[in-house]
Amino acid sequence: MQALLQLAAELGVTVIEKRATHCSGYRADERLIRLSPGMKRRSARSVLAHELGHHILGHRPTEFGPIRKRQEREANEWAALHLIDHAKYVEVERIRDGHLESMAFDLDVATELLTVFRSMLHRIGDATYLDPRMGAGQWLLRTEVV
Incomplete structure (x- = not known):
């Protein structure tokens, strides 16, 4: 987990724990990753890697289903390959x-x-x-x- 937090810092991405309507997420415009408080280590590590994947791959939020689905798949693949x-x-x-x-x-x-x-x-x-x-x-x- 520490290596992922260090990578986020090197990339200029802030990682916070904060309750919100959605469990976790990446805000490209703010370079911010939000994790839900109290997540188990495996989940937090996996979610953080997924959200970092969005940042590294240059994903921008979209409501267009096929692109959103592709972005989620790509972020999961990036996270899996790195973890x-x-x-x-x-x-x-x-x-x-x-x-x-x-x-x-x-x-x-x-x-x-x-x-x-x-x-x-x-x-x-x-x-x-x-x-x-x-x-x-x-x-x-x-x-x-x-």
Whole structure:
């Protein structure tokens, strides 16, 4: 959590805890991330990473459904990629036999972000690829699976 707060400070984004109508959120015009008070560590860490994703990706609030949905997906993907170490994921998946909630607890992330991370994985033969793209050798990370 401290690393995320430090990143926010480096980016000039203020992080506060404050009750509001919506649980948490990012206000681009004020460079402000609001977290709900009393959130559990896993949730706060995941939400903060998600909101930082909005900032880093340059998202602006919109009421247009398809763009809003895309922005939420992109912020979740950014958060998942920055909070979940692929090698640790492989180890935890083996230990927990793929049980989502246990894995999320061990990885210290919200279950939603673990689901997003899983959706970015592709298993082919004896290897797992993170964020594969078209073309030979086009992936973010490749891990041999035994």
